[in-house]
Amino acid sequence: MASLEDRRAGAEIVYGAEECYQHSIDLLEELGFPKGVLPLQGLVECGRVRETGFVWMKQKAPYEHFFVGLNTPVSYATEVTAYVDKFRMKKITGIKSKKMFLWVPISEMIVEEPAASKKITFKTPMGIGRSFPLTAFMT
Numbered sequence: 001m002a003s004l005e006d007r008r009a010g011a012e013i014v015y016g017a018e019e020c021y022q023h024s025i026d027l028l029e030e031l032g033f034p035k036g037v038l039p040l041q042g043l044v045e046c047g048r049v050r051e052t053g054f055v056w057m058k059q060k061a062p063y064e065h066f067f068v069g070l071n072t073p074v075s076y077a078t079e080v081t082a083y084v085d086k087f088r089m090k091k092i093t094g095i096k097s098k099k100m101f102l103w104v105p106i107s108e109m110i111v112e113e114p115a116a117s118k119k120i121t122f123k124t125p126m127g128i129g130r131s132f133p134l135t136a137f138m139t
Helices: 017-031
Strands: 012-015 043-049 054-059 063-067 072-085 088-099 102-105 108-111 119-123 129-133
Touching: 012 017, 017 043, 017 054, 017 072
Parallel strands: none
Antiparallel strands: 012 043, 043 054, 054 072, 063 072, 072 088, 088 102, 088 108, 108 119, 119 129
8 A cells, every 4th residue: 555655746735724624615516525524623734636536634633523414423533535536535534423332434425426316425444335415514
């Protein structure tokens, strides 16, 4: 597996809360994801390697967000990484969803054909998935 430095070679990197916030919103819109799917706080660094699709977002501290429409808490680590394509994020690190008493890692997000179902599916490393309406993540 490539080292973190190798995966970040050739990256476009932005620093600071305002620049990172705008970068993350622009990225989500470009990929077809709702703006509220990554409600990260206190961003300090964001990067993207367009050739490979590798992205990362660093926050000052871990953050836990409660999605009211889903009745689900989601934990975001200090650093969240993924490989992105249109309507898809895979090999995600740094995101966990709480189900009953367990924190379950989220490894993939897929926006179903938007015109048809208007749903987003989250998958775990074990391949178990669950879909929700995109409207649950609109801000």
